[in-house]
Amino acid sequence: MIKLAIYGKGGIGKSTCTANLAAAFASLGKRVIQIGCDPKADSTINLLGGTPVTPVMDYMREHDDEPTSIEEISKVGYGGILCIETGGPTPGLGCAGRGIITTFALLEELELFEKFKPDVVLYDVLGDVVCGGFAAPIREGYADKVLIVTSGEKMALYAANNINKAVKNFEDRSYAKVRGIIMNRRAVENEEEKVRAFAESAGLDVAADIPRSADIIKYEDMGKTVIEGDPECETAKRFFGLAKLLIAEDEANG
Amino acid sequence: MKNVSRIIPCYAADTSGVCSALYEFGGMTVVHDASGCNSTYSTHDEPRWYDQRSMIYISALTELDAVMGNDEKLIGDIVSAAKDRSPAFIALCGSPMPMMTGFDYRAVAEDIQHRTGIPTFGIETNGTRSYVDGASKALLALVKEFVHDMPKDSFEGTTVNIIGATPLDFGMTGAVESMRRYFSEHKIKVISSIGMGSTLDEISKAASAKVDLVVSYTGLETARYMEKEFGIPYICGVPVGETVQAETCCAALHEAAHGGKPMSVMYRGKCGEEKAERLVIGEAVTAGSIAFSWHILTHSAVDVICPPDIDAPLSPDKKDLPLLSEDEITAYLSDNGIKTVIADPLYRYILPEDCKLIELPHFAFSGRCFARDMRDIINNVNKEFFE
Numbered sequence: 001m002i003k004l005a006i007y008g009k010g011g012i013g014k015s016t017c018t019a020n021l022a023a024a025f026a027s028l029g030k031r032v033i034q035i036g037c038d039p040k041a042d043s044t045i046n047l048l049g050g051t052p053v054t055p056v057m058d059y060m061r062e063h064d065d066e067p068t069s070i071e072e073i074s075k076v077g078y079g080g081i082l083c084i085e086t087g088g089p090t091p092g093l094g095c096a097g098r099g100i101i102t103t104f105a106l107l108e109e110l111e112l113f114e115k116f117k118p119d120v121v122l123y124d125v126l127g128d129v130v131c132g133g134f135a136a137p138i139r140e141g142y143a144d145k146v147l148i149v150t151s152g153e154k155m156a157l158y159a160a161n162n163i164n165k166a167v168k169n170f171e172d173r174s175y176a177k178v179r180g181i182i183m184n185r186r187a188v189e190n191e192e193e194k195v196r197a198f199a200e201s202a203g204l205d206v207a208a209d210i211p212r213s214a215d216i217i218k219y220e221d222m223g224k225t226v227i228e229g230d231p232e233c234e235t236a237k238r239f240f241g242l243a244k245l246l247i248a249e250d251e252a253n254g
Numbered sequence: 255m256k257n258v259s260r261i262i263p264c265y266a267a268d269t270s271g272v273c274s275a276l277y278e279f280g281g282m283t284v285v286h287d288a289s290g291c292n293s294t295y296s297t298h299d300e301p302r303w304y305d306q307r308s309m310i311y312i313s314a315l316t317e318l319d320a321v322m323g324n325d326e327k328l329i330g331d332i333v334s335a336a337k338d339r340s341p342a343f344i345a346l347c348g349s350p351m352p353m354m355t356g357f358d359y360r361a362v363a364e365d366i367q368h369r370t371g372i373p374t375f376g377i378e379t380n381g382t383r384s385y386v387d388g389a390s391k392a393l394l395a396l397v398k399e400f401v402h403d404m405p406k407d408s409f410e411g412t413t414v415n416i417i418g419a420t421p422l423d424f425g426m427t428g429a430v431e432s433m434r435r436y437f438s439e440h441k442i443k444v445i446s447s448i449g450m451g452s453t454l455d456e457i458s459k460a461a462s463a464k465v466d467l468v469v470s471y472t473g474l475e476t477a478r479y480m481e482k483e484f485g486i487p488y489i490c491g492v493p494v495g496e497t498v499q500a501e502t503c504c505a506a507l508h509e510a511a512h513g514g515k516p517m518s519v520m521y522r523g524k525c526g527e528e529k530a531e532r533l534v535i536g537e538a539v540t541a542g543s544i545a546f547s548w549h550i551l552t553h554s555a556v557d558v559i560c561p562p563d564i565d566a567p568l569s570p571d572k573k574d575l576p577l578l579s580e581d582e583i584t585a586y587l588s589d590n591g592i593k594t595v596i597a598d599p600l601y602r603y604i605l606p607e608d609c610k611l612i613e614l615p616h617f618a619f620s621g622r623c624f625a626r627d628m629r630d631i632i633n634n635v636n637k638e639f640f641e
Binding site: 096097098101130131132133135136139140161170172174 | 323355
């Protein structure tokens, strides 16, 4: 099973990249689960035609109880992808990190993986590894590889470096390892050089190079990924390329 | 405000369950919790505390440790204590604060084991679930670590492990010794008692038994594991006093040990078909076993309520009532015309006025309050008790 966590600076395009990657895996015939781990709960919206799924935290807030089935907190989207959002507390209150842990414990209790039997699980995680809750997706049993999304912007690279260091802090534990970088271009001057220089200094591989494209915005306005909207476009091809690379690596590892 | 108790107490917490289940095996149990004081556990939930030594520690988690995620301090303290004390194993469990900060028990346990070379397991407790959950996880972790497949014991008759006896359910009544004696009279040899009354060495030979007897819900997950790993069948039930149920229990053990279908020795009467006026409240297996005896003696329906949280009713027809809250239990008692209840004395305060209570103290519920009145239900429950 391929289990990936996607991290990166806020607003850098993590959800866009995750949803497109999920759609690419699904188009290649894989059974996919995407779990949005952000109180904004908008990770999977473009897999669902723009109609969001009820986040787990919203369900629990409304019912004052835990759901008893996966169906109550998930929706099936493009390509049969099972979409789940952790959601979070009311902004300014509670503990969003704890919300992620609670959701993961609940999904385990509901035997999500045993029942759905996914080939690929993608965790789309809020901005940075700010506390124990946001490290939950990289713990043993969840993701085993991390992809960091960054552009050539200074603050995006700064966040990418922090994330890489945070994951390295857990080297003694059986946590996920950083697989590489998704370069999500933002039309920054000398962008490729900057990102590749960072990748080299951090000992990381640039696993995918996503061009800046109006197609992404066009199809997101329609509640779609580019994989769904125009699978032949260059951006879609890059996501297919990344999905195929990860599948090949997984198969090579048996 | 669900599950709030206004009148009756709550059951012992999951952390107490872990400490109790692992108390006698020479391990070091560390509760990751604030204050450094373990009196809740030692004063209220552990009758062996003043008579029998055990390595139970509290981590003395501070606010700053919690905020900073200072796992290294905890790991360093445990490694240092382990070097001084050389425990047979280390168990790490926790309280509400580590739950809130997302403490990773499994990863930290792995780290400690790596540094000390001592088997270490992280047990995910949070102080909010019942002792059943904690003790269940602790026994399973112990068995996974120390029980390995081996040839069957040379004893020709039936050999059994008793799984799930802890003082929280059985007090210090000598129940395990009574079971050993009773089984011995019925040509059943006890290989180990996984919970209390055996050494770690005896437990390590548990796979040589032909059958497991689950005497509390605490032992169920372990029995399921042993069935899957070693092919050992299990039955659930406690042999209750001088009753047909106890004889049925022995017959069921013999039958299961020799390839027969595991029989139930808990109540499987007319629950749901006939209105019950009799009710047992308590731990699932003990309550179900007592209900069985009571049913045979009276030929009447008996209901069972299991307030400690359990994953699923033990009864295959799901007729046990897993009512967790005081409100639910109170409503059930008043709506169903229950006339006689067997339960801990503290339940008296929520019984309807015309309802008779037969007292059966439960240590996990009332602690030391009625410890002296606890019964060895194996030896000391007979027809007169039910009358």
